Amino acid sequence: MRVDPSAGSRPARTGPDPPTPPAAAPPDDLAELQLRLIQAEETLRAIRHGEVDALVVQNSTPVAQVFTLSSADRPYRMFVENMRDGAATVSTAGIILYANHRLAEQLACPLAQVIGSSISDYISETVSSALRRAGPDQQGGPHEAELVISGGRRLPVRVNAATLEIDGQELLCLTVADLTEQNAQKHEIARLGLAQADRMQELELAQAALTQQATHDPLTGLPNRSLIIDRLSQALALARRLGRSTGLIFVDLDRFKEINDTGGHAAGDAVLRHIGERLLSAVRPMDSVSRLGGDEFVVLVPMLHSAEGGLIVARRIAAALAVPIQLSHGSVSVSASIGISISAASELGADPDPDRLLRQADTAMYHAKSLGGSRTELFDAAQTPTVLQSDRAMWIERIRHALNDDRLVLHGQPIVELATGRIIQHELLLRMRDGQGGLILPLAFLPTAERCGLIHEIDEWVITRAIAMATDGLAVSVNLSAASAGDPRVLELVGRELREHGTDPSKVIFEITETAVMQNMDRAASFAEHLLQFGCKLALDDFGTGFASFTYIKRLPVQFLKIDIEFIRELVHSQRDRFVVRAIVALATDFGQLTIAEGVEDEATADVLRELGVTYAQGYLYGRPGAVPANPAASVGIVTSVAERHPGPGARRRPRGL
Numbered sequence: 001m002r003v004d005p006s007a008g009s010r011p012a013r014t015g016p017d018p019p020t021p022p023a024a025a026p027p028d029d030l031a032e033l034q035l036r037l038i039q040a041e042e043t044l045r046a047i048r049h050g051e052v053d054a055l056v057v058q059n060s061t062p063v064a065q066v067f068t069l070s071s072a073d074r075p076y077r078m079f080v081e082n083m084r085d086g087a088a089t090v091s092t093a094g095i096i097l098y099a100n101h102r103l104a105e106q107l108a109c110p111l112a113q114v115i116g117s118s119i120s121d122y123i124s125e126t127v128s129s130a131l132r133r134a135g136p137d138q139q140g141g142p143h144e145a146e147l148v149i150s151g152g153r154r155l156p157v158r159v160n161a162a163t164l165e166i167d168g169q170e171l172l173c174l175t176v177a178d179l180t181e182q183n184a185q186k187h188e189i190a191r192l193g194l195a196q197a198d199r200m201q202e203l204e205l206a207q208a209a210l211t212q213q214a215t216h217d218p219l220t221g222l223p224n225r226s227l228i229i230d231r232l233s234q235a236l237a238l239a240r241r242l243g244r245s246t247g248l249i250f251v252d253l254d255r256f257k258e259i260n261d262t263g264g265h266a267a268g269d270a271v272l273r274h275i276g277e278r279l280l281s282a283v284r285p286m287d288s289v290s291r292l293g294g295d296e297f298v299v300l301v302p303m304l305h306s307a308e309g310g311l312i313v314a315r316r317i318a319a320a321l322a323v324p325i326q327l328s329h330g331s332v333s334v335s336a337s338i339g340i341s342i343s344a345a346s347e348l349g350a351d352p353d354p355d356r357l358l359r360q361a362d363t364a365m366y367h368a369k370s371l372g373g374s375r376t377e378l379f380d381a382a383q384t385p386t387v388l389q390s391d392r393a394m395w396i397e398r399i400r401h402a403l404n405d406d407r408l409v410l411h412g413q414p415i416v417e418l419a420t421g422r423i424i425q426h427e428l429l430l431r432m433r434d435g436q437g438g439l440i441l442p443l444a445f446l447p448t449a450e451r452c453g454l455i456h457e458i459d460e461w462v463i464t465r466a467i468a469m470a471t472d473g474l475a476v477s478v479n480l481s482a483a484s485a486g487d488p489r490v491l492e493l494v495g496r497e498l499r500e501h502g503t504d505p506s507k508v509i510f511e512i513t514e515t516a517v518m519q520n521m522d523r524a525a526s527f528a529e530h531l532l533q534f535g536c537k538l539a540l541d542d543f544g545t546g547f548a549s550f551t552y553i554k555r556l557p558v559q560f561l562k563i564d565i566e567f568i569r570e571l572v573h574s575q576r577d578r579f580v581v582r583a584i585v586a587l588a589t590d591f592g593q594l595t596i597a598e599g600v601e602d603e604a605t606a607d608v609l610r611e612l613g614v615t616y617a618q619g620y621l622y623g624r625p626g627a628v629p630a631n632p633a634a635s636v637g638i639v640t641s642v643a644e645r646h647p648g649p650g651a652r653r654r655p656r657g658l
Contacts, residue, residue: 086157086176094119097171106157106178108150119174122147123159144179156180217291219269220276228290228298232354235302236343247301247310250339250361251279251317254373256295258482263329271332274325282320283313298358307342307378314338314376324566333566335374339364342378370395372443395448398432403457407433410465411625415596415618418610425475427618429625430462450483459484460493467497469628470507477509479541485512486523491530498534505535511562513541525555532557539596543584553591561588563614565599572604578612585613 080087086103088096096117104111107122123145146154156179164171215227223231232248239246253275260268272295279289279297288300299317301310318338324331341360364379371377402408412426432440449455463478470476484490498505510531512524528538539560540553553561563584567577581597588595597609600619609617 083175085178086174088114088119088174088176090119090172090174092170092172103176106147106149106155106176108153122149147176156183217293220273220291222276222297223288223290225290225292228288228292228300229354229358231288232300232357235300236354236357239302239343242303244302245304245306245309245342245344246357247304247307247313247343248341248357248361249299249301249310249314249317250341250358250365251297251299251321252337252339252365252369253295254335254337254369256334259332259334263327263332267327267329267332270327271325271334275321275334278320278323279317282316287313298361304342307340310340310342311376311378314340318376337365337369337373338376339366339368340376340378369447372441373447395445396452396454399445399449399454399458402432403454403461407435408458408461409433409439410462410469410628412628413618413625414623415616416622418606418614418617423622424616425477425618426628427477427479427625428462428466428469428628430458450481455481455483456487459490463490463493464497467494467503467508468501470501470503474628475507475509477511477537477539479511482513486527491527494531494536495534506537508534509537509539509560511539511541511560521555528556528558553587553593558593560594560596562596562598568597568599568605568609568619571608572602578608581609581614582612589613 081100081102083100083102086106087098087100088103089098090096096115096119099111099114101111104114107114143159145157145159147157149155158177158179160175160177162173164173215224216222217224232246235246238244256268256271259271272291275297276289276291279299283289283299283301286302290298290300292298299313301313304310318336321334321336324333339361341357341364343357360379364377367379368375368377409431410428411431412428414423415425415427416423430442430446432442432445434440446455446458449458459481466476466478480490494508497503498508512528531538537560538556538558539562540556540558541562542564543553543561561584563581567580567584571577571581585595594615595613596616596618597614598618600606600609600617600621602621606617606621
């Protein structure tokens with residue numbers, strides 16, 4: 001701003017001009033001096049009341065000279081008065097010589113009170129000194145500070161300073177910007193920015209969640225059917241270009257429904273999550289594991305040199321699934337039917353069909369299940385859905401004919417006393433005559449019987465035959481299926497057959513599995529009590545598998561615990577299996593029960609069992625299943641199986657009759 005040496009430093013406000021001071025002159029007498037003093041007082045009054053905007057004092061004369069703006073500088077005054085920021089002119093001593101109305105508003109003080117006061121009254125001395133250190137025609141700041149206003153409140157401001165020299169005297173011109181609104185705007189912008197960022201993040205997460213839901217299984221987190229089909233399409237296209245084969249492995253859990261029925265859906269979900277993790281640990285890094293739904297999983301095995309590569313992965317999968325799964329209720333073992341389909345590069349056309357490979361793997365899986373499950377089958381052209389459906393219908397028809405035409409037969413496997421080697425029982429195993437002099441193992445037809453409801457008729461047939469055989473002095477143990485354990489009709493049948501044949505009920509031992517017990521503990525306990533009232537005995541089969549805790553045996557009045565083959569197979573080399581068997585023996589002893597080890601195949605295992613205190617044993621070491629001895633003296637008892645059940649989630653079943 002231009003400064004006239006004969007004028008004040010800022011434009012004057014509109015209104016009447018203050019009195020023009022007289023030219024400096026030596027006071028000739030007292031009257032003249034008084035006049036000048038009056039004029040000076042009027043000028044100071046005008047300044048205090050805002051009628052002028054600047055006061056420049058020159059001390060070269062005895063009386064101070066007052067300069068105001070000329071009329072030419074009035075536009076500058078109007079500009080300064082209408083500024084959004086506060087403005088002030090400050091002397092080198094820190095006295096405010098001029099202030100606009102905006103500064104007075106910021107300080108919440110009357111303008112007359114502001115002018116003539118010290119800048120240090122409103123701003124820290126540190127900032128004030130820093131501003132005054134700016135040399136002539138230099139800029140000082142900006143400095144962010146706080147103005148102290150009435151009531152001790154503080155106002156955040158940004159102060160800029162410029163030093164001007166007028167007639168040899170330095171004046172400091174300040175502008176003071178209120179940061180309250182600016183800070184609020186910054187905060188609002190920051191808030192809006194954060195809100196927008198949060199919103200964008202929410203949208204991104206929502207989009208990712210939608211994508212995850214659309215392409216992945218919510219329970220296991222594995223790719224779903226749509227994603228695995230997409231990956232399969234890409235793998236087939238790549239295999240065609242590179243001349244490689246692509247494998248697809250279809251995994252279906254056997255008897256998964258029993259896990260849900262026994263432990264509840266929470267346990268079933270936990271098993272499915274564990275299965276997903278097992279599959280991921282068994283495959284190669286380039287392979288993909290998918291859950292199609294229910295208990296069905298698919299493994300994509302790309303870039304194979306031959307079908308053998310797919311079989312190797314399938315064997316690793318089967319081995320991973322064979323390890324019992326630890327849950328809060330205990331442990332559970334699962335088995336699976338596995339189907340494999342291999343698509344060679346030479347078989348791929350210009351547009352490979354991923355659904356075709358999936359159908360083939362599914363067909364191979366069903367073929368494995370029709371053969372009893374817990375096995376792996378490689379697809380071939382003879383395995384078609386029509387063939388498999390016809391196969392199931394065929395087995396239903398054969399089971400009905402076997403029941404009606406007396407084509408079922410019971411074979412016995414000896415059980416010996418480990419301490420003496422004496423045969424004390426035989427376990428009866430179910431077989432079906434094929435009409436051509438051969439025998440069909442139960443794994444081929446019992447799964448179909450259970451699915452179509454024929455298992456009840458088979459149970460009745462076996463119970464009737466077993467009790468009849470016990471009249472010859474043989475002790476008979478009947479292994480009840482889960483469908484029969486707790487069935488009141490079975491109790492009526494047992495009571496009626498015992499009376500009709502005059503059988504000693506102590507010669508009849510009923511075996512039930514942990515899985516059957518856990519389906520309905522109260523019903524199983526009541527069922528067991530009724531059998532004991534008949535005078536029969538009870539055995540808990542496959543003990544140590546399924547969900548049952550050891551504490552459940554205290555609710556069942558059993559006389560025998562049959563230790564599952566899962567803990568016997570590696571007993572010679574496994575310290576963990578020895579610990580489990582030792583614990584079972586100790587528990588049985590405390591409850592006054594006897595133990596029977598299943599699946600004993602060599603003397604080394606028998607020696608360990610004797611050392612651990614197991615009472616009885618059965619297995620190929622003592623004899624394969626065969627015809628039941630006709631002479632009661634040849635055996636103290638016979639262990640009878642109602643139905644040699646298909647291996648379920650409770651265990652890897654012992655190879656009965658194989």
